[in-house]
Amino acid sequence: MKPAPFSYYRATSVEDAITALSGADGMAAVLAGGQSLVPMLNLRLSPVDHLIDLRAIAALSRQEETPEAICYGALTTHAAFEDGVVPDGTNGLMRYVASRIAYRAVRNRGTLGGALALADPAADWLTTAVALDASVTLTGPDGQRCLAITDFVVGPYYTQIAEHEIIDSIVVPRRSAAERWGYYKVAPKVGEYAKSLAIALIDHEKESARLVIGAWSDAPLVLEASASAFLEGAKKNDLAVIVQNELDLKMPSLSPAERRLHTSSAVRAAEQARS
């Protein structure tokens, strides 16, 4: 199928994009990598009258480093992470995650900002951003605001991006060198969207641990009780029971098979982080 007709505008700056969005008569959407939006347009799943292309905006491809965090412009591609051409403060976790997204042609064009804006529950970056306590900076007609990723994501395909706002950048706090991570993705084939996704982080020096489950029917879930047990060194089978109990409590709608799948992902991610 071909997309329904729309106007196309190539924005030259963030301000230009916001002005174009604000002035659009009808439904407007911004284009980043186009890896999700273009198929949706072709299938006519997304009614768009005006397409505003962000790709010529150099500021959205920037990276800025501070001692505490790294700020990635929204247009930073999956491939840039995979190739290690952008700074990494996560001991290689972001690089590894990027390399597991889709296949290279998608990674060449797909962007961090586009993936978070879409908020597909099965997307790799969403769960990763929650695990890493990232925050999202939005720019709109009234200026900028910064939201913690857990406030930014409201639910599946639903974020706090207001009308006429775009994601400017994503700030990822630097992790300590002592932290270890585990990432476990269950997908029908390598590079496909996850059926289950878990990320585990553990830092014995700071006595902190984090366990996050993604790719279920809602926004990524932070498992606090399981993370405490993980930090305290719960053995594999004991951790599985604790994870399962926490999932029962927080995700009562899961089928037994789904609960088992997510439990297994969480435990495997934890085991990887420990090894």
Ligand SMILES: Cc1cc2nc3c(=O)[nH]c(=O)nc-3n(C[C@H](O)[C@H](O)[C@H](O)COP(=O)(O)OP(=O)(O)OC[C@H]3O[C@@H](n4cnc5c(N)ncnc54)[C@H](O)[C@@H]3O)c2cc1C
């Ligand atoms: C075959 C295939 C397999 C895939 N497999 C995976 C996978 O395994 N894991 C995974 O995580 N992803 C996967 N993806 C998705 C891929 O990562 C996309 O690149 C990503 O979801 C969207 O990023 P994009 O830059 O292409 O955004 P686009 O497609 O350009 O835009 C997506 C949406 O975000 C909006 N948007 C984009 N940028 C901004 C911004 N800066 N501010 C506000 N709104 C914005 C657009 O208006 C649109 O609504 C796959 C895609 C394909 C085609």
